[in-house]
Amino acid sequence: MDSKDIRIKIFNNHYTLKGDDVELLEKSAQYVDTLMHKVQNDIPNQSDFTVAIVSALNIAENYYREKNSSFVLDQNYKSLIGGLNSQVKEINDYIDSNT
Structure with missing residues (x-):
């Protein structure tokens, strides 16, 4: 994307900035x-x-x-995925041993 000049106002002061995402910068x-x-x-x-x-x-x-909240969520996600992977491995091992 091309940088665009964006005019914003913060605390009664006007600034002209350059940015790719006009909406994000304005927000x-x-x-x-x-x-x-x-x-x-x-x-x-x-x-x-x-x-x-x-x-x-x-x-x-x-x-x-x-x-920090994102880090905790990421750790919880990784833990859940690890648990699911273990269960899938157990199921696959069970299937392999009974076929």
Whole structure:
């Protein structure tokens, strides 16, 4: 895909970025903007820099929480697949020994 110029607005500032997935970039910008306004409402009278840092930490925390959740799901999936493979092997061994 070709990179396209995308104009977004985050926390009352306009940015022109390049990206392949316009929809994803716009959705991401909207998420960041919404979160920054929420942080500003939660901790009023803070500088834009502080709002940006707290927002970035919230995003990072959410990212690592999801990453950990994904890792746990992946481990559970691998365990289930391992169990199923063992059962299939047992069934095949049983069939082989009785034919």
